[in-house]
Amino acid sequence: MTHSPTTPGVVAGRLPPPVLADNFADLHPPLDAHEAAVAADRCYFCYDAPCMEACPTTIDIPLFIRQIATGTPEAAARTILDMNILGGMCARVCPTETLCEEACVRMDAEGDPVQIGRLQRFATDTLMEKGPQPYERAAPTGKTVAVVGAGPAGLACAHRLAMHGHDVKLYDARPKPGGLNEYGIASYKTVEDFAAREVEWLMGIGGIELTTGAALGNTLSLDGLVKDHDAVFLGIGLAGVNDLGIDGAGLEGVRDAVDFIADLRQSDDLSKLPVGRRVVVIGGGMTAIDAAVQAKLLGAEEVTLVYRRGREAMPASEYEQNLAAAKGVRIIDHAAPKRIVGAAQVEAVEFDYTDDDAKPTGDGFTLAADQVLKAIGQKLGDAASLKTEGGKIAITETGRTSVAGVWAGGDCATGGEDLTVTAVAHGRDAAEDIHASLMGS
Amino acid sequence: MADLTTDFIGIKSPNPFWLASAPPTDKEYNVRRAFEAGWGGVVWKTLGEAGPPIVNVSGPRYGAIWGADRRLLGLNNIELITDRSLEINLEEIKRVKQDYPDRAIVVSLMVPVEEDAWARILDAVSTTGADGVELNFGCPHGMAERGMGSAVGQVPDYVEQIAGWVKKHSDMPCIVKLTPNIADIRMPAEAAKRGGADAVSLINTITSITSVNLDEMCPEPMIDGMGTHGGYCGPAVKPIAMNMVAQIARSPKTAGLPISGIGGITTWRDAAEFMALGAGNVQVCTAAMTYGFHIVQEMISGLSQWMDEKGYVSTADFIGKATPKVTDWQHLNLDYVTKAEIDLDLCIKCGRCYAACEDTSHQAIEMGPGRVFTVKDDECVACNLCVNVCPVEDCITMRVLEPGEVDLRTGMTIPAKDDKRTWLQHPNNPAGDPLACISRGQ
Ligand SMILES: Cc1cc2nc3c(=O)[nH]c(=O)nc-3n(C[C@H](O)[C@H](O)[C@H](O)COP(=O)(O)OP(=O)(O)OC[C@H]3O[C@@H](n4cnc5c(N)ncnc54)[C@H](O)[C@@H]3O)c2cc1C
Ligand SMILES: Cc1cc2nc3c(=O)[nH]c(=O)nc-3n(C[C@H](O)[C@H](O)[C@H](O)COP(=O)(O)O)c2cc1C
Ligand code: SF4
Ligand code: SF4
Ligand code: SF4
Numbered sequence: 040m041t042h043s044p045t046t047p048g049v050v051a052g053r054l055p056p057p058v059l060a061d062n063f064a065d066l067h068p069p070l071d072a073h074e075a076a077v078a079a080d081r082c083y084f085c086y087d088a089p090c091m092e093a094c095p096t097t098i099d100i101p102l103f104i105r106q107i108a109t110g111t112p113e114a115a116a117r118t119i120l121d122m123n124i125l126g127g128m129c130a131r132v133c134p135t136e137t138l139c140e141e142a143c144v145r146m147d148a149e150g151d152p153v154q155i156g157r158l159q160r161f162a163t164d165t166l167m168e169k170g171p172q173p174y175e176r177a178a179p180t181g182k183t184v185a186v187v188g189a190g191p192a193g194l195a196c197a198h199r200l201a202m203h204g205h206d207v208k209l210y211d212a213r214p215k216p217g218g219l220n221e222y223g224i225a226s227y228k229t230v231e232d233f234a235a236r237e238v239e240w241l242m243g244i245g246g247i248e249l250t251t252g253a254a255l256g257n258t259l260s261l262d263g264l265v266k267d268h269d270a271v272f273l274g275i276g277l278a279g280v281n282d283l284g285i286d287g288a289g290l291e292g293v294r295d296a297v298d299f300i301a302d303l304r305q306s307d308d309l310s311k312l313p314v315g316r317r318v319v320v321i322g323g324g325m326t327a328i329d330a331a332v333q334a335k336l337l338g339a340e341e342v343t344l345v346y347r348r349g350r351e352a353m354p355a356s357e358y359e360q361n362l363a364a365a366k367g368v369r370i371i372d373h374a375a376p377k378r379i380v381g382a383a384q385v386e387a388v389e390f391d392y393t394d395d396d397a398k399p400t401g402d403g404f405t406l407a408a409d410q411v412l413k414a415i416g417q418k419l420g421d422a423a424s425l426k427t428e429g430g431k432i433a434i435t436e437t438g439r440t441s442v443a444g445v446w447a448g449g450d451c452a453t454g455g456e457d458l459t460v461t462a463v464a465h466g467r468d469a470a471e472d473i474h475a476s477l478m479g480s
Numbered sequence: 481m482a483d484l485t486t487d488f489i490g491i492k493s494p495n496p497f498w499l500a501s502a503p504p505t506d507k508e509y510n511v512r513r514a515f516e517a518g519w520g521g522v523v524w525k526t527l528g529e530a531g532p533p534i535v536n537v538s539g540p541r542y543g544a545i546w547g548a549d550r551r552l553l554g555l556n557n558i559e560l561i562t563d564r565s566l567e568i569n570l571e572e573i574k575r576v577k578q579d580y581p582d583r584a585i586v587v588s589l590m591v592p593v594e595e596d597a598w599a600r601i602l603d604a605v606s607t608t609g610a611d612g613v614e615l616n617f618g619c620p621h622g623m624a625e626r627g628m629g630s631a632v633g634q635v636p637d638y639v640e641q642i643a644g645w646v647k648k649h650s651d652m653p654c655i656v657k658l659t660p661n662i663a664d665i666r667m668p669a670e671a672a673k674r675g676g677a678d679a680v681s682l683i684n685t686i687t688s689i690t691s692v693n694l695d696e697m698c699p700e701p702m703i704d705g706m707g708t709h710g711g712y713c714g715p716a717v718k719p720i721a722m723n724m725v726a727q728i729a730r731s732p733k734t735a736g737l738p739i740s741g742i743g744g745i746t747t748w749r750d751a752a753e754f755m756a757l758g759a760g761n762v763q764v765c766t767a768a769m770t771y772g773f774h775i776v777q778e779m780i781s782g783l784s785q786w787m788d789e790k791g792y793v794s795t796a797d798f799i800g801k802a803t804p805k806v807t808d809w810q811h812l813n814l815d816y817v818t819k820a821e822i823d824l825d826l827c828i829k830c831g832r833c834y835a836a837c838e839d840t841s842h843q844a845i846e847m848g849p850g851r852v853f854t855v856k857d858d859e860c861v862a863c864n865l866c867v868n869v870c871p872v873e874d875c876i877t878m879r880v881l882e883p884g885e886v887d888l889r890t891g892m893t894i895p896a897k898d899d900k901r902t903w904l905q906h907p908n909n910p911a912g913d914p915l916a917c918i919s920r921g922q
Contacts, residue, residue: 080548083871086831089851147828148872 044340049292049410051313053338059309062336066227067157075161078154079108085144090155093142095455095464096123100139104158116166119159124198125191127167127237128220129460130160132228136358171243177204182477185268187255190218191459192274192449194241195466201246203474209247212254218276222301225329256421265444270473273447274466278420283413287379296330296414303333312337315410319388320344321376322414323353330412331368342368343406345390347375347397385411419451428453438469446473482787483794488760489653489678489738491611493520493584496795497779500742500763501526501588506562508572517773518780521584523763526561526616527569529591534563540701543690543710554716555766556690558708560622561590573608590616590628593638595645602650612653618684620661620711633659636671643675655740658682665724669734681740683721685711714766718744722757726806729758748782756802813900817887818862818878820855826875827853833866833876841865858888
C-alpha cells in the first residue's frame with residue numbers, strides 16, 4: 040500500500056525510500072581536504088580570539104585551525120578534544136551561528152565567518168577514522184564515582200573522571216546511552232549512527248561501566264548512590280515535558296514533539312514511520328523546528344509551526360528558522376492554541392492571535408490538523424532533595440549542588456543555554472572539581 | 481589614452497611587456513600565442529651551441545612555495561637552456577619575426593667562454609632578423625657547472641670580455657642578463673658597460689632549495705631520490721630584484737645604462753614599480769607560467785589607466801622617476817616622526833596588531849574593554865609592524881607629526897620642515913653635530 044503527502048490521516052510511507060534517504064542526508068556534508076585547506080586559510084589566528092571565548096568549552100580555535108592549515112588535522116583534533124571530548128558531535132550540532140562563528144572577526148570583515156564548525160568536524164572525523172580515542176588513564180585512584188545520565192554532560196564527566204584514574208559507574212534510564220544525541224538531535228545533523236559510534240569510541244578509554252535501564256527515583260536513589268560511591272554526578276537532562284493545559288490535548292494524534300523525534304531517531308526504516316498530512320507544531324525552540332522540519336521531510340503535505348511571540352523572541356536561531364522555511368515549513372508567529380478539536384482523533388486547532396506578551400488579542404483562526412506536535416519546553420524530572428532554581432538543579436560554577444558529594448550539570452542544572460556543548464562544559468568542569476576534591480587538593 | 485610603445489635601446493615594441501627567456505618563449509608555437517595574446521616582445525629561450533642538443537631531466541623540474549589558497553608565490557626550476565636543436569630554433573625565430581614585424585624578438589644566448597663560439601652563434605642569429613641578443617650570464621644551475629651561465633656572471637672580467645666579443649662580432653643591440661647570485665650587483669653591471677653592452681637585464685633566478693621531502697629526506701624536486709639547488713623566481717623575488725635594479729640605476733658608474741627589469745612581475749603595478757625605479761621595460765616569466773598569456777591584457781589596461789590618471793603620456797614620462805628617491809640610510813631624516821593610528825570603524829578586532837606589538841615590538845598598543853585597540857603615542861616607535869600584520873587594508877595608518885608637535889615618546893618637538901637631522905648631523909653620531917638637538921627641546 041503506498042501513500043502520498045495528501046493521503047488523509049497519520050500514515051507511513053508518504054515518500055518513496057530514495058526521496059526519504061535524500062531528505063535525511065547530512066545537512067552539511069563534510070569538507071574534503073582541499074575545502075578544509077581553503078577554509079582554514081581564512082583564519083587570522085586572532086589574539087585572545089573572540090570565537091574561542093564564544094565557545095562554551097573554550098576550544099583553542101585559532102590553534103586547531105592553524106594545525107589543519109599546516110597539515111596536521113590529528114593534532115587539531117587533540118586540541119579540540121582536550122577541551123571537548125564530544126567535539127565530533129558538537130561540530131555537527133552546535134548552533135555555530137550564535138556561538139563561535141557569530142563572534143568570528145570575519146563577520147565584521149565581510150559577514151562571512153570562518154567555517155569553524157565544519158573545520159572542527161574535519162579534524163575530529165580524521166582522528167576518529169584513524170582509531171580509538173587517544174587519551175590514556177592515569178594510575179588508578181581507587182575512587183568510584185556514580186554518573187547518572189549518559190547524555191553529553193554525563194559522558195563528558197565520565198570520560199574526564201576515567202582519565203584521571205577514577206572508576207566510573209554510568210547509569211541511564213534509557214536502553215541506549217547518548218541522551219539527546221541519540222534520541223533528540225535532528226537526524227540530518229548526525230547521520231550514520233554517529234551518536235552511537237561516538238559513545239563507543241569515547242568509552243574506549245576504559246574504566247566506565249555502563250548500566251542502562253537504571254533510573255534515579257526508580258531503581259536508583261540519591262541517598263543510595265551517595266552512600267555507595269565517593270561522589271555522584273547528575274546529568275539527567277530534562278525528562279519531563281510542559282503541558283499545554285487546553286481542551287483536547289488528550290485527543291488521538293496529539294503528542295510530544297520529543298517523542299515523535301525519538302521515534303524518528305530510533306527508526307531503522309523511515310518509510311514505516313507514520314506522519315500526518317496536516318501537521319501543526321506548537322512552540323518556537325529547536326525542538327519545534329526539528330519536529331516541523333522532519334515532519335515535512337517525512338512527507339507531510341502541510342506543516343505549520345505556531346509560536347506565541349514574535350520571530351525575534353523565538354529561541355530557535357534565525358538560521359534554524361530559515362532552514363525550516365527553506366524546507367517548506369510555514370511559520371506563524373504571535374498566536375497561541377486555544378483548543379484542540381476533534382471527536383476521538385484531532386481534526387483542527389483553534390488559535391488566538393497574541394501580542395508581544397503572548398496575551399490573546401481577541402482575534403483568532405483555526406488550522407485543520409491530523410497531527411499536533413507539542414514542543415513548548417521540557418522540564419526537570421525528579422530532583423530528589425536537591426535545591427532548585429528556576430526549575431533546574433542549582434549548581435555552583437564547578438557543578439556543586441546543595442548536597443555535599445553531589446554534582447550536577449547539563450540541561451538539568453542552572454547556568455548556560457540548553458545545548459550539547461554547554462552540557463559537555465558542565466560535565467568536564469564538574470569532573471575536574473570532583474577530581475580535585477577526591478584527591479584532596 | 482596613454483601611449484605604451486617603448487623604445488628600448490632602439491628596439492621598438494607596442495608595449496613594455498616582454499616575456500623573459502624561459503619556457504614561454506621556447507618555441508614558435510608559444511611565441512605566436514604570446515603575440516596573439518598581446519605581448520610586446522619576447523626574449524627567446526636561451527640557445528646554445530650547434531651540436532647534440534641539451535638534455536634536461538625527465539623527472540620534475542619545478543618546486544614551489546605557496547601563499548593563502550595555494551597562490552603560487554615562488555617557483556624554483558632546474559631546467560637548462562633550450563633542449564631543441566639550434567637550427568630549428570633559428571628557423572622558427574625567422575618565421576615568427578617575419579609574421580610579427582612590430583613585436584620585439586631578442587635572442588638569448590649561452591655558449592662557452594671562447595671568442596670563436598660567440599662569433600659563430602652571432603653569425604647564425606644575424607640571419608633571423610631578430611632585434612637583438614641577450615647574453616645569459618645568469619642561469620645558476622646545471623649550465624653553471626659547465627662554466628657558463630652564472631659561473632660567467634659572477635666574474636666581472638668574463639662579463640666584460642664576452643660583451644666585448646659580442647659587440648665586436650655583431651652590430652645587434654646587446655643586453656647582458658645578470659645573475660643575482662653575487663654580493664654586489666653593480667660589479668657585473670659595470671663590467672657589462674665597460675665591455676660595450678647596450679643594456680643589462682635583471683634578475684635571473686636566485687639559487688634555492690624550495691622544499692625538503694620529510695619522508696624521503698631529500699630536497700625537492702626529487703630526481704630518483706636526489707635533489708639539487710634550482711633557480712628561484714616569481715612574486716617572492718620581486719623585492720630582491722627591485723633593489724638590484726635601483727642600485728644599478730642610481731650608481732654613478734652605471735647611471736644611464738638601460739635596464740630591462742625582471743623578477744616576480746605579475747601585475748601592471750609591479751611593472752610600473754620596476755620602471756619607476758629605472759627599468760626601461762620589463763620581462764615576465766613566472767606570472768605567465770602561472771596564469772597563461774592572457775594576463776598581459778590586465779597589464780596593458782592597468783598601466784594605461786594608471787598613466788591616464790597620473791597624466792603620463794608616454795612610458796618615458798615615469799621611467800626612473802623614483803630613482804632619485806632611493807638613498808642610503810644615513811641620509812634619512814631622523815626628525816621625521818609618525819605614529820600608528822587605528823581606524824576603529826574599520827577595525828575587526830582580531831588583535832593581531834596587539835599580539836605583534838606586545839609580543840615582539842614596543843608594547844605600544846592597548847587592548848581595552850570590548851576589544852578596543854588603540855595606540856599609545858608615548859610608546860609607538862612607528863615601526864609599521866602593526867600596519868603590516870593588520871588584515872584590513874588602511875585600517876592602521878601612519879600619521880605624520882607636524883612641526884611644533886611633541887613626540888610623546890621622546891619629548892622632542894618636531895622641527896620646521898627644512899631643519900632636519902640625518903645621522904650625519906645627529907648628536908649620537910660621534911662624527912655628528914652636538915648642537916643639533918637644542919632646538920628640539922631635548
Ligand atoms: C529535539 C531537540 C533538538 C536539539 N537540537 C540541538 C542542537 O541541534 N544543538 C544543540 O547544541 N543542542 C540541541 N538540543 C539540546 C541538547 O540536546 C541538550 O542541551 C543536551 O543533550 C543536554 O545534555 P544533557 O546531558 O544535559 O541531557 P540529555 O542529553 O537529555 O541526557 C540526559 C540523560 O539522562 C537520562 N536520564 C534522565 N532522567 C534520568 C533518571 N531519572 N535516571 C537515569 N537517567 C536519566 C536520559 O535518558 C538521558 O540519556 C536539542 C534538544 C532537543 C530536545
Ligand atoms: C623554467 C625556467 C627556465 C628558465 N630558463 C631561462 C633561460 O633559459 N634563460 C634565461 O636567461 N633565463 C631563464 N629563466 C629565468 C627567467 O627568464 C627570469 O629571469 C626569472 O624567472 C625571473 O623572472 P620571473 O620572476 O618573472 O619568473 C628561466 C626561468 C624558469 C622558471
Ligand atoms: S575569530 Fe575567526 S578569524 Fe579569528 S581566530 Fe576565530 S575563527 Fe579565526
Ligand atoms: S608602529 Fe610599531 S611600535 Fe607603533 S604601534 Fe605599530 S607595532 Fe607598535
Ligand atoms: S590588526 Fe587591524 S583589524 Fe585587527 S585589531 Fe588591530 S587594527 Fe583591528
